[in-house]
Amino acid sequence: MLNTPEGVTLINHPLIKHKLTIMRKKDTPSFLFRMLLKEISLLMGYEVTRSLPVQQVEVETPITTMQSPKLKGRKMCIFSILRAGEGLAQGLLDLIPSAKVGHVGLYRDPNDLHAVEYYFKSPAHLEERFCLVVDPMLATGNSAITALDRIKRAGARDITFLCLLAAPEGIAALRKAHPDVEIYTAAIDEKLNEKSYIVPGLGDAGDRIFGTL
Template identity: 65%
Template sequence: MQGVNVVDHPLVQHKLSIMRDKNLSTASFRRLLKEISLLLGYEVTRDLELTTKEIETPLEKMQAPTIEGKKLVFASVLRAGNGLVEGLLDLVPAARVAHVGLYRDHETLQAVEYFFKAPSDLENRLVIVVDPMLATANSAIAAIQMLKDRGATNLRFLCLLAAPEGISNLRRAHPDVEIYTASIDRQLNEKGYIVPGIGDAGDRIYGTK
């Protein structure tokens, strides 16, 4: 699919298969999500622009590659997005973090905003929007629009699982935002959950029902 990047690295696929098991403990699910977020993070940041600066190694001076531009932003769609952000911050500890509070109305499946906090100068930063599940895409579409309304112009969306319906909806609403995911699952069920999926990511991360 145009604008969709599936991370098919064997370690990503192996860890995802373990996470799908309904009998996996909360602690193990959380640990694996952190591990897989590191691997996904490598892919979503693969083409960051580099510049050079002079440093001195123990042997000589050299022009060393460093990331160019302002620090990137991980925008977590609360609450489940935080499960991915923890691993991403291990990969890029200097990154800024935005929090976008949205919940899905179980009757309408529409996203409802309850919180927003982001760094300044979003227009000058790469913003990676993070949510484990891209199901209907209503939350992702709303979160991206909120960030655009605050000035963000360079955005990507990173998730663990995506449904074809969600991909179509997000690409139609925000065709400028590329999607990175570990898997495109079969479809949504009548309740708007991804199948075969992993269940409710937030509940599995935090041990709630």
């Protein structure tokens, strides 16, 4: 896919490409898959937080005092869409250990593929936080849309969605439902198959993270 859709940032980095290639291989074991996902999340986290607001504060170095930038406002919130989102969230927490964490538990109805919520927990004051919603795969977009609906109802206003892989169908659906939410991804694949899996993709991310194939 040559042209990146509006509202989508494709993080085009050689290390991410290399690690993602290894993750795509069907014989990559779960422990290596998890390690690579965590490493990629660190690299992607650097890009997605590039525009976080800062303010000048006074600090005292061993030599003198100075004005230096510090993150402004309440601590950001990382929302993990369970269960696969945990693979991205843990790496991001290593990068931003002070971040608050929220969880949205969803499962896909086998009959109509719609996302069904079974759990939700979030920190307070979402309206004052930058919320980063994470899930490795953006396939149909149903889970992401349902999660974003719920997070917005809880008060969040400044939201970005981060995924490892995206299908064009999922991007189109998410942008239509939530045009105010920027999407960051490491790759935009070809399409969805008849079972709504991303092609060429890497299989079921949750199963590969947790070894439940």
